[in-house]
Amino acid sequence: EKIIELKGVERHYVQGPRKLTILNGAEFSLRRGEMVALVAPSGAGKSTLLHTAGLLEKPDAGDVILAGRACGRLSDDARTSIRRNDIGFVYQFHHLLPEFSAIENVMLPQLVKGLAPAEARARAGQLLEYMQIGKRGQHRPSELSGGEQQRVAIARAVANAPLVLLADEPTGNLDPVTASYVFDALFALVRQSGLAALIATHNHELAGRMDRRVTLADGKVVPL
Ligand code: ADP
Ligand code: ADP
Numbered sequence: 001e002k003i004i005e006l007k008g009v010e011r012h013y014v015q016g017p018r019k020l021t022i023l024n025g026a027e028f029s030l031r032r033g034e035m036v037a038l039v040a041p042s043g044a045g046k047s048t049l050l051h052t053a054g055l056l057e058k059p060d061a062g063d064v065i066l067a068g069r070a071c072g073r074l075s076d077d078a079r080t081s082i083r084r085n086d087i088g089f090v091y092q093f094h095h096l097l098p099e100f101s102a103i104e105n106v107m108l109p110q111l112v113k114g115l116a117p118a119e120a121r122a123r124a125g126q127l128l129e130y131m132q133i134g135k136r137g138q139h140r141p142s143e144l145s146g147g148e149q150q151r152v153a154i155a156r157a158v159a160n161a162p163l164v165l166l167a168d169e170p171t172g173n174l175d176p177v178t179a180s181y182v183f184d185a186l187f188a189l190v191r192q193s194g195l196a197a198l199i200a201t202h203n204h205e206l207a208g209r210m211d212r213r214v215t216l217a218d219g220k221v222v223p224l
Helices: 046-053 076-086 102-113 117-130 146-157 176-193 204-209
Strands: 002-015 018-031 035-038 061-066 087-090 164-168 196-200 212-217 220-223
Touching: 002 046, 018 046, 018 196, 018 212, 018 220, 035 046, 046 164, 046 196, 076 087, 076 102, 087 146, 102 117, 102 146, 117 146, 117 176, 146 164, 146 176, 176 196, 176 204
Parallel strands: 035 196, 035 212, 087 164, 164 196
Antiparallel strands: 002 018, 002 061, 212 220
16 A cells, blocks of 8 residues: 555756756655665755655656645645645754753644644653653753754654655764664654655665665666
8 A cells, every 4th residue: 555656756956057857757655664765865856855755845747646645736735734744754953943842842733733732742742752752851952962852853743643754864963873773763653653754864774774775866766
């Protein structure tokens, strides 16, 4: 069962007099519970692929199918609303809100969605437990280590139980040992929640632990 599917996706950028083709008929899909590594050099188009899959950017051609529904070419408002419910993002830098505690950061997307605070708090606490930082919930981001901050960012990304988790170098800012531990928690979370995850990483050891590895070649997604 395909959770997300890219079909014939094209993305072009105009840079001055030049037209850059980044995605050129890209085909890709993720199944439930699957974790796939996206490994490609800088500038190859990883962010473009993640942003298109995550409905942040519209494909110039082709489409993004989420749980059977064609979404890539819907209006900005429609894509934003689908994105808030069905897509979780994690970036290299956590983008947590500094004035809120860890647990509040994980509660926020749920409150925006309309969940009652008690429910949001319970789920946030559980997610922090899964990420093995249950005891750090009351701390602000600045009081947490880099690895702990990324654990919170991952918990926040899945707070609304998205279908798909998209991550752009989620441990790129961490030392290898910390990165490996954060990944252990991320793996466990993906496996137990039945999410599908596409994770861009330069770390070959971590890529090797995922179910599959893909790269970008001539604007297409190909096995690595
Ligand atoms: P990666 O994430 O693999 O480093 P990106 O998807 O960020 O690659 O970028 C791929 C190429 O597209 C780069 O050459 C980049 O300069 C170009 N690019 C990305 N976004 C834009 C944009 N908004 N306008 C013009 N060019 C862009
Ligand atoms: P919200 O209103 O909840 O912030 P958004 O639609 O603005 O929702 O964004 C949803 C997710 O996409 C957030 O994780 C946000 O950080 C990310 N995001 C929004 N815009 C961009 C962008 N231009 N590039 C990369 N990520 C983005």
